[in-house]
Amino acid sequence: MIGQLIVEGLAIxxxxxxxxxxxxxxxxxxxxxxxxxxxxxxxxTFIAYHILLHYHYPxxxxxxxxxxxxILLGMFIEFAFxxxxxxxxxxxxxxxxxxxxxxxxxxxxxKWGAExxxxxxxxxxxVTHEPIKGVIISDWAIGVFVTAAILMTxxxxxxxxxxVGVAMKATQQNKNAAKIMxxxxxxxxxxxxxxxxxxxxxxxxxxxxxxxLDPNFMMEPFLRAFAAAVLGGLxxxxxxxxxxxxxxxxxxxxxxxxxxxxxxxxxxxxxxVLCVRPSGLFAKHYVKKV
Amino acid sequence: MDMKREYYEDIELIGSGVVLFWSAAFLILLFTLxxxxxxxxxxxxxxxxxxxxxxxGLNILVGYTGQxxxxxxxxxxxxxxxxxxxxTHFQVPFIFALPLAAFIAAFFGFILGLPALxxxxxxxxxxxxxxxxxxxxxxxxxxxxxxxxxxxxxxxxLGIPKAGFSWVLESDVxxxxxxxxxxxxxxxxxxxxMKTRIGRAFVAIRDSDIAAEVMGVNLTIYKTLAFAxxxxxxxxxxxxxxxxxxxxxxxxFNMILSIIFLxxxxxxxxxxxxxxxxxxxxxxxLQYDLLKNVAEAPYVGDFLIAVSRKWFTVIGLENFGSIAxxxxxxxxxxxxxxxxxxxWIRIKKYWMTWPF
Numbered sequence: 001m002i003g004q005l006i007v008e009g010l011a012i013x014x015x016x017x018x019x020x021x022x023x024x025x026x027x028x029x030x031x032x033x034x035x036x037x038x039x040x041x042x043x044x045t046f047i048a049y050h051i052l053l054h055y056h057y058p059x060x061x062x063x064x065x066x067x068x069x070x071i072l073l074g075m076f077i078e079f080a081f082x083x084x085x086x087x088x089x090x091x092x093x094x095x096x097x098x099x100x101x102x103x104x105x106x107x108x109x110x111k112w113g114a115e116x117x118x119x120x121x122x123x124x125x126x127v128t129h130e131p132i133k134g135v136i137i138s139d140w141a142i143g144v145f146v147t148a149a150i151l152m153t154x155x156x157x158x159x160x161x162x163x164v165g166v167a168m169k170a171t172q173q174n175k176n177a178a179k180i181m182x183x184x185x186x187x188x189x190x191x192x193x194x195x196x197x198x199x200x201x202x203x204x205x206x207x208x209x210x211x212x213l214d215p216n217f218m219m220e221p222f223l224r225a226f227a228a229a230v231l232g233g234l235x236x237x238x239x240x241x242x243x244x245x246x247x248x249x250x251x252x253x254x255x256x257x258x259x260x261x262x263x264x265x266x267x268x269x270x271x272x273v274l275c276v277r278p279s280g281l282f283a284k285h286y287v288k289k290v
Numbered sequence: 291m292d293m294k295r296e297y298y299e300d301i302e303l304i305g306s307g308v309v310l311f312w313s314a315a316f317l318i319l320l321f322t323l324x325x326x327x328x329x330x331x332x333x334x335x336x337x338x339x340x341x342x343x344x345x346x347g348l349n350i351l352v353g354y355t356g357q358x359x360x361x362x363x364x365x366x367x368x369x370x371x372x373x374x375x376x377x378t379h380f381q382v383p384f385i386f387a388l389p390l391a392a393f394i395a396a397f398f399g400f401i402l403g404l405p406a407l408x409x410x411x412x413x414x415x416x417x418x419x420x421x422x423x424x425x426x427x428x429x430x431x432x433x434x435x436x437x438x439x440x441x442x443x444x445x446x447x448l449g450i451p452k453a454g455f456s457w458v459l460e461s462d463v464x465x466x467x468x469x470x471x472x473x474x475x476x477x478x479x480x481x482x483x484m485k486t487r488i489g490r491a492f493v494a495i496r497d498s499d500i501a502a503e504v505m506g507v508n509l510t511i512y513k514t515l516a517f518a519x520x521x522x523x524x525x526x527x528x529x530x531x532x533x534x535x536x537x538x539x540x541x542x543f544n545m546i547l548s549i550i551f552l553x554x555x556x557x558x559x560x561x562x563x564x565x566x567x568x569x570x571x572x573x574x575x576l577q578y579d580l581l582k583n584v585a586e587a588p589y590v591g592d593f594l595i596a597v598s599r600k601w602f603t604v605i606g607l608e609n610f611g612s613i614a615x616x617x618x619x620x621x622x623x624x625x626x627x628x629x630x631x632x633x634w635i636r637i638k639k640y641w642m643t644w645p646f
Binding site: 084091095102103105109219227230275279 | 352404405412424428545598608610613624
């Protein structure tokens with residue numbers, strides 16, 4: 001039973017982690033906390049649903065089209081909403097992304113209605129294996145682990161070996177210095193939004209196939225992913241994945257003991273962790289200078 | 291124009307004869323409003339004034355102290371549930387139950403203020419957001435609070451029923467006067483509070499908390515105090531909201547409500563009580579009246595239905611409110627970060643310096 005809980009918790013935690021990596025990429029690059037992350041992913045998943053339902057394309061073609069759409073959506077939001085805002089405050093940025101969230105949620109509700117829909121991916125939740133006795137692992141969980149591993153490797157290679165990745169890292173470290181070195185910082189912001197929207201869309205497809213698809217379905221996962229990002233410290237990508245895993249484990253074990261309190265345990269853990277380490281577990285505490 | 295030449299001029303409640311005249315005129319208008327408005331709009335007015343109380347309180351926290359709260363629906367819920375719970379289970383009369391509920395909310399505000407001492411920006415946002423969700427979940431799980439079925443508000447009795455003296459308010463109009471008087475008291479308190487030592491300490495914390503600490507402002511006391519005062523206002527608003535609606539369930543107080551409260555303050559203008567009042571009025575009106583019935587709105591309604599038929603779904607048009615609110619939030623940050631109060635200041639400046 002315990003092995004089962006661990007596998008389940010790690011799988012769902014990896015999903016939170018994938019979504020949270022998107023939050024972290026944006027936060028590191030442009031110091032914006034993207035509250036629209038979940039809804040951007042939700043909207044992309046609806047696009048995949050629409051393509052599958054109305055055009056009957058095979059899943060992988062729909063998947064690729066959706067990923068292209070997700071990247072464009074992220075870049076569009078940065079370009080249309082964040083770039084025109086002149087020197088916004090921290091609160092202003094939060095309101096801005098919350099506005100984008102409400103906008104996307106409203107648009108999805110207008111287009112596809114509020115009723116719940118089934119969304120299927122090739123990795124089914126109901127096909128299960130039992131490699132070790134007592135540990136049941138579904139295709140879905142295997143899919144999550146493989147995807148997370150592939151994406152982490154790709155991100156590592158991207159930030160280490162490509163020109164764009166290095167430029168983005170430079171932007172994260174020091175905007176002005178990067179600008180002087182010839183990096184187009186605004187483009188890096190757009191790219192970061194596209195990249196994070198892409199990560200979010202993949203996570204959202206996993207969430208949608210586990211539960212159902214409706215305009216509100218990413219709200220809860222996003223809040224948990226955000227909590228995982230805060231737990232990991234909002235600054236380090238591996239830290240966030242560990243944060244997601246931890247959160248998934250805590251939630252799953254707690255949910256097994258006290259099912260009715262499962263939805264809020266994540267936040268209680270976060271508040272407690274933040275009281276001890278105000279900048280999360282894996283980030284150096286940044287002391288403000290006056 | 292608005293030059294203050296001495297300290298006493300700065301702390302005056304009413305600055306000039308013009309302000310006095312217009313305030314009095316506006317108050318007379320508010321008190322005679324039920325005579326010439328249809329009864330549905332009285333209900334809408336009640337909700338607007340309740341939200342004004344909350345927005346003024348949230349503005350003390352967000353606008354004056356510079357802390358972020360995404361959990362104010364939680365305090366609002368505490369106010370509503372505590373008032374009704376005290377009245378039905380302990381037979382506390384309304385006039386005591388409401389302040390008591392507000393003090394309970396303030397106590398929770400104080401508790402939430404403690405982690406806020408060490409957190410800022412996104413970290414504070416997630417902590418307050420978690421608080422709001424936790425409150426919603428607790429009241430939804432414990433049967434003693436009606437669980438998911440919700441609660442019905444008892445009759446609104448201003449007297450003390452046990453002493454044989456009762457004065458039940460039944461109509462929306464009588465409730466309107468009660469809420470209006472409470473709102474005026476709360477707003478005057480807020481205006482005065484901002485001119486005292488406490489208010490100046492809040493503003494100092496907003497501008498730079500380290501500098502404020504160096505100047506001798508005790509951050510522990512004043513940050514938790516800001517949360518407690520703000521929660522007190524939300525508690526009063528929640529207690530009144532319970533009676534305006536008559537029925538409420540935990541889902542009424544979801545995260546979207548917290549966001550909408552924040553939007554009221556930001557749209558109205560941060561750090562201005564007039565702004566909070568304007569923002570709460572506009573957003574509540576949009577939310578409860580215009581955007582709810584957008585399909586029947588003149589000119590726009592038919593066009594929207596045609597668009598819905600062609601590209602979207604007609605049944606999904608009810609989500610238009612959320613689209614419009616989202617666009618308002620984005621637009622106000624991009625084009626007018628000071629909110630409606632900023633627009634008002636610009637108009638005032640234009641008139642006072644006119645030919646130039």
